[in-house]
Amino acid sequence: MSGSLGSPKTPGWLDWYENPSEPTFRLPPGTVDTHCHVFGPQAEFSFAPERKYTPCDGGKEDLFALRDHLGVARNVIVQATCHGADNSAMADAVRSAGGRARGIATVRPDIAESELLALDAAGVRGVRFNFVRRLVDTSPADDLLTIAKKVAPLGWHVVLYFESVDLPELEGFFGSLPVPLVVDHMGRPDVTRPVDGPQFTRFLRFVEDNDVWVKVSCPERLTVTGPPALHGDLHGERHDELHGDLHGERHAYTDVVPFARRVVAEFPDRVLWGTDWPHPNLTGHMPDDGLLVDHIPHVAVTAEQRHKLLVANPMGLYWPGEDF
Template structure:
């Protein structure tokens, strides 16, 4: 582990907010354990181990039912830890992978069977080396055939340059962490409004209203981030997701308490209807559509 890396909270609070039945933590990670799943040689940071068993403990402690596990850059394109967590979840987890452009169709089918439902394209320069957009477009065309979607991670200053590329993507596009707005600016600032317009003009774009601990300049309880999240939840109630980002990779400022993060939910989704969409209906529709279809046909208890 890097000397300045902060491990995850050892004893998060029990949240006061009670999540609706079936709630999904739609953005979290597993790291290692390194002895079994080594970190990538090209990684930009070395985290603490955060294995699947700890993730399940946190899920149950917070009162959630399911997880969407996102491949983080410290594991590179080796998705072994992710796939292991998915297979052992008994269908209660889905995955977002990072893949090699030359991956075989057979490997993609194996990942699909394990529960992968998306790929992640990372444009944050401090975390990954640059990948030509042509390669991402090739990957997008391949995974679209499987019914997967695309998760993109970028920072607000890069959005204007990325918009033409993003509009070419042939599937649902989920933007991590609201496109990382600068919360020192008012939500009316052109940078955030550019993101809002992207969501307004493109019905295939979704976003995660997650990671106030990364975006804040004030620290807990992250009141400076809430107005941005609330705007997106209220404007796009059917295209928003929420997640803990556990174990908060590469945090430098403080150790987030996941119980506190859960207690922000009723501040950004102020009605039970919005909360249900954010935590249950939207992630189920995106990651477990087969269960939605079976339920509608009366095939599930």
């Protein structure tokens, strides 16, 4: 997983977990992981010169191995910021999946129609707009609106990555986009605030008032209490000390659960789930992807909610008209 064949990894980079545990929760047939990435491998797909970080390798073979280990049927592969607007690694992974993957690209406003059509043929179904300041220098609204207008005729959508504190200044622009919207990681709420407080309620009303889907994903990015917990009593212990030794009910990221449950309860037909593998830019801990699967029944508490979250909703968005 090193970057020895190219640029060295960012100091302190946390590599993805090579031996994830076996989930105790069995994913329903047809489950879609709607948020994952590929990093290179760097020897084949170079990273963008303007990138903010240099990750370890995490290529398509590693992603597909995780897919099969967890019992996932299909993936939606989101362009990683370390690759900039060169979508080669993502598109190659989508094409290599044999119809079991879709892609989300990063493009520039001057992209030619022919390039968009080529990406569409490869399986790309959307573009990502990143508003997280530590990951991108700027997100100019005029350029992004130009991109949205170019992809609208293809039936694509826009994936939005932002932090909850920035929603008030962004929601007017978001509402002007002429395409459906998909929000990453529940808009990154501050989970130390009340779930029924004004900040998260504003996000939910934004979802209600617009054509928005929400990814109930990345509890490991949002948590303050941290992983893992067994029967609610193991907060603060190291993941690698407990990996493979958790029996019975596995429950982590408990402070994120009320937020995810509220989204699933209010918008059962517009929620999606994803692993975020290979988990870029984490500094506190690297999650066990098996434990992330076991987080699902804590936030989608009925079989009907879980089927919509994991199968029906993503299939309708990314493979409309196809059987589960």
